[in-house]
Amino acid sequence: MKIVCCVKQVLDPEIPPGAFHVADDGRSPEVRGIPESRVIDSYGENAVETAVQLRDEAGEGEVIGLAVGGEEMDDALRRGLALTADRGVRVWDPSWGELDGITVGLILAAAVKALGGADLILCGREASDVEEGVVGPAIAEALDLPCVTIARRVDLEEGRLRVERETDGLIEVLTAEPPVVVTVTSSDANVPRMPKVRDVMLSKGKPIRVLGPDELKTGVSPGPRTRLRRLLEPEARGECERVEGEDGPAIAGALLDRLAREQVL
Structure with a gap:
């Protein structure tokens, strides 16, 4: 099974709330008074854990970490490698500038095509910084694939995927034929493992492949479909x-x- 897992680097949620302020541009957060730190998005880390479990359960396959952004995204990809993902791929062009969630989803979909497709595409249910939850559905729409959202558990059963998802306080159980897009929420079934020291060291030396727009072969406009006009502190x-x-x-x-x-x- 070939699994592509989309990840993102975000501001560390453990930073004290009082250190967050609106930046001078009026449209983005910044940290003041203490050093800024960034980590892999928590739901994205749950998605990586889910992907690795499925690969190990199948006894074969490949987990590819995929991110859109500059070199700052490499840390998120290396965290995925430390969790035993097989490869890390980053998609970026400096001319793209600001991107919204829908555009990121379209770029990720084009990257999946450039990588030869996938049996399963996993994303976090939403990024902890903007909490839009649109990337997974945007990928599915662009690739014309079914999409299951807010999955708390994913298992492989006789070539099919059995997915448990949360909805209105209930648990739905679905089956899906690959290829499919699944967005993952946190649960007891996908608590990220503690990486072994050896895996952490190996992750630092693994190359991160960078895909540019020429390799994507897509007409996706790099401009955002939506734009945040103003961010206000309460x-x-x-x-x-x-x-x-x-x-x-x-x-x-x-x-x-x-x-x-x-x-x-």
Whole structure:
């Protein structure tokens, strides 16, 4: 089974919320006061784990990590290699500039074609930075493939894929014939493994193949279909009143009295 797994590099979600600010361009976040760090998108990492499990379950096949972007995306691809993906491929041209989710999906679809197709294309359910969730469906539309979203578990059964997906608090169980696109959410079934030291070291030396627009052989326009006009920080509103007292019981009593006056209790 040939599996292509789409990944992305994002700002580390462990960065304290207070360090995030709107950049000077008014349309992107930036980190201030502490060093900026980036990691592979968490749902993308779940997708890589799913891909590796399926390959190992089948006893054969190949897992290809695929990303759109500049050299900063190599770290996400190498994380996939450390999780034992077989190859890493990055698609980029500096002239592309800003890309939205739909355009990224179309470029990824063209890259899958350039790689000779795939039996299964996996993506995270959404990227943790923009949370649009459109890349997977855009790939499926461009390749005219079925798409199963928000999958919590994917298994191989007699050449078919058995997919469990979340919907409105329920679990749906579907079967799909490859080729198919599946977007993956986090669950107990796809918790990323802890990479072995040997695999981490090997991942650092593996080459990342770079595909340019000439190799994609597609008429996809590099311009975004949608554009973020403005990003705003929420304004802090409300008043804060300090309740004082000689000791803990006195402070608690004063707080209860105040809440009673406000008819909260």
